[in-house]
Structures are given as structure tokens and as C-alpha cells.
Amino acid sequence: MPGVLISFEGTEGCGKSTQITLLAERLYSLGRDVRLVREPGGTPIGEEIRHTLKHSAKNEAMTAEAELLLMNASRAQLVREVLRPALQAGEVVLCDRYYDSTTAYQGYGRGLDLKLVEAVIEFAVGRTRPDLTLLLQVPAEVSEARLASRQSTLPFIRDRIEQADRNFFERVKKGYEAIAAADRKRIKVIDAARTVDAVSADIWQAVEPLIK
Numbered sequence: 001m002p003g004v005l006i007s008f009e010g011t012e013g014c015g016k017s018t019q020i021t022l023l024a025e026r027l028y029s030l031g032r033d034v035r036l037v038r039e040p041g042g043t044p045i046g047e048e049i050r051h052t053l054k055h056s057a058k059n060e061a062m063t064a065e066a067e068l069l070l071m072n073a074s075r076a077q078l079v080r081e082v083l084r085p086a087l088q089a090g091e092v093v094l095c096d097r098y099y100d101s102t103t104a105y106q107g108y109g110r111g112l113d114l115k116l117v118e119a120v121i122e123f124a125v126g127r128t129r130p131d132l133t134l135l136l137q138v139p140a141e142v143s144e145a146r147l148a149s150r151q152s153t154l155p156f157i158r159d160r161i162e163q164a165d166r167n168f169f170e171r172v173k174k175g176y177e178a179i180a181a182a183d184r185k186r187i188k189v190i191d192a193a194r195t196v197d198a199v200s201a202d203i204w205q206a207v208e209p210l211i212k
């Protein structure tokens with residue numbers, strides 16, 4: 001059976017992790033081998049880079065350019081160490097974020113040149129591109145409410161990227177809309193402000209034809 005690469009995208013708290021878990025369970029129950037990865041991260045080297053990007057006490061001065069390159073250093077490692085071998089072995093790979101996040105956050109959000117961002121992504125991933133991307137869309141208020149509710153149950157851990165202001169996240173959201181409009185064949189937009197079950201049903205409708 002051929003491998004399948006599916007990426008999940010969206011702003012914080014849109015429900016990616018929740019839906020990836022549900023989809024993985026469904027795929028396992030059908031006997032498919034499933035690989036779950038997250039970005040940045042997903043390999044030992046990538047997880048160290050993730051720490052540097054998000055939580056390191058020494059990351060305050062990070063520039064947008066360094067952020068772009070670190071995201072893609074993590075990705076280059078993930079593609080070669082995990083994604084390509086897993087796809088070769090016929091697995092269904094579910095990525096919690098992939099390169100559309102870079103276009104949305106470092107391109108539209110930080111304002112880096114989009115052509116330059118695309119060139120860096122091309123260097124990191126080459127032809128390892130998703131068969132399907134699920135963009136979970138939620139209004140900013142829903143995203144903020146979900147994160148606040150989750151944070152109230154967890155100990156506080158500083159996250160440099162989450163500290164950006166609301167304008168940044170608005171630009172990211174608009175970026176995602178532009179990315180989806182430019183590639184309707186690959187990217188399926190899902191209204192993720194509904195119940196977990198309703199979102200999951202739409203996701204399955206998009207995924208099922210790919211895994212037969």
C-alpha cells in the first residue's frame with residue numbers, strides 16, 4: 001500500500017491534536033500503520049530545536065530570519081529521518097503542522113519575503129509534499145477561549161511564539177486563507193468551531209478516499 005502524507009494546519013487551539021488522535025484511532029482500527037509527528041520537533045534533533053524556538057530562557061532575542069531557518073532545520077531532519085522512510089514503508093503519516101505553518105507564521109505573520117520563505121521550504125522538503133492538508137479554521141475568540149480553558153488546567157510554561165500580539169495572529173490567519181485559496185486541490189478547509197464529532201466527520205470525508 002502506498003504511503004500517505006496528511007498535514008494539519010491552523011491557528012493555536014484550532015483542535016489539530018484532538019483530531020489527529022481521533023483520525024489515528026480510526027486508521028489503526030482499519031489496520032493501517034500510522035505515524036504521528038509534530039513540528040517543530042518529531043526527531044531528537046527537532047525536539048531540541050523546538051525547545052530553542054519556544055521555551056529556552058535564552059530565546060528572547062531570536063530574529064525572524066533565525067526562526068525561519070530553525071523551523072526548517074527541524075523540518076529537514078524530520079523529512080529525512082522519519083517522513084521519507086515511513087512513506088516508503090507504506091505508512092499513513094499525520095503531521096501536526098508542516099511547511100504551510102512557515103508560510104503563515106514566518107511569511108505572513110513575521111513579514112518575511114514569501115519567495116525567500118518558499119525557497120527555504122523547498123530546500124528543506126524537496127518533493128516530500130502532503131497528499132492532503134486539513135486547515136482547521138476557528139475565529140480568534142474561539143482559539144483564545146480554548147487556550148485559556150486548557151491553560152487553566154496546566155502549569156504555566158513560557159512560550160516565546162505565543163507571546164506575539166493579536167495583530168500577528170490575525171496576519172497568520174489571513175495568511176492561511178491566502179495559502180488555502182492558492183491550492184484548493186491539496187488544502188481542504190474545515191470549519192473547526194463546531195463540535196469535535198462534526199469536525200471529525202468532515203475530516204474523515206476528506207481522508208477516506210486517500211487510504212483505500
Ligand code: Z5A
Pocket residue numbers: 010011012013014015016017018019038039040071096097098099100101102103105106146147149150161162192193194195196199
Ligand atoms: N510554528 C511556526 O511559527 N512555524 C512553523 O513552521 C511551524 C510552527 C511548524 C507550535 O506550537 C508553534 O510553532 C505554533 C506555530 C509555530 N505557535 N504558536 N503560537 P505547538 O505545537 O505548541 O502548538 P500548536 O500547534 O499551536 O497547537 P495547540 O495549541 O497545541 O492546539 P491544537 O493542537 O490545534 O488544539 P488541541 O490541543 O486539539 O485543542 C485545544 C483545546 O481545545 C483543548 O483543550 C481541546 O480539548 C479543545 N478542543 C479541541 N477541539 C475542540 C472542539 N471542537 N470544541 C471544543 N473544544 C475543543
